[in-house]
Amino acid sequence: MRKRLEMLRIEHRDLDAAIDALSATAVIDQLQIARLKKRKLRLKDQIAIFEDYLIPDIIA
Numbered sequence: 001m002r003k004r005l006e007m008l009r010i011e012h013r014d015l016d017a018a019i020d021a022l023s024a025t026a027v028i029d030q031l032q033i034a035r036l037k038k039r040k041l042r043l044k045d046q047i048a049i050f051e052d053y054l055i056p057d058i059i060a
Contacts, residue, residue: 005050008043015040 019036022029 001050001054005047005054008047008050012040012043012047015043 015036019033019040022033022036
């Protein structure tokens with residue numbers, strides 16, 4: 001489970017780099033950038049789910 005979480009974090013960082021690279025090109029493909037951002041948000045949600053599972057909340 002921790003390995004999957006780390007893989008999701010790496011993919012999230014890679015998407016961030018891809019979005020930055022696409023934004024820096026002369027011809028900006030807004031549709032492609034929007035798709036990458038949506039995928040990045042889905043990954044962020046999955047990361048949060050895994051983190052919540054691995055690190056339970058402690059009620060004080």
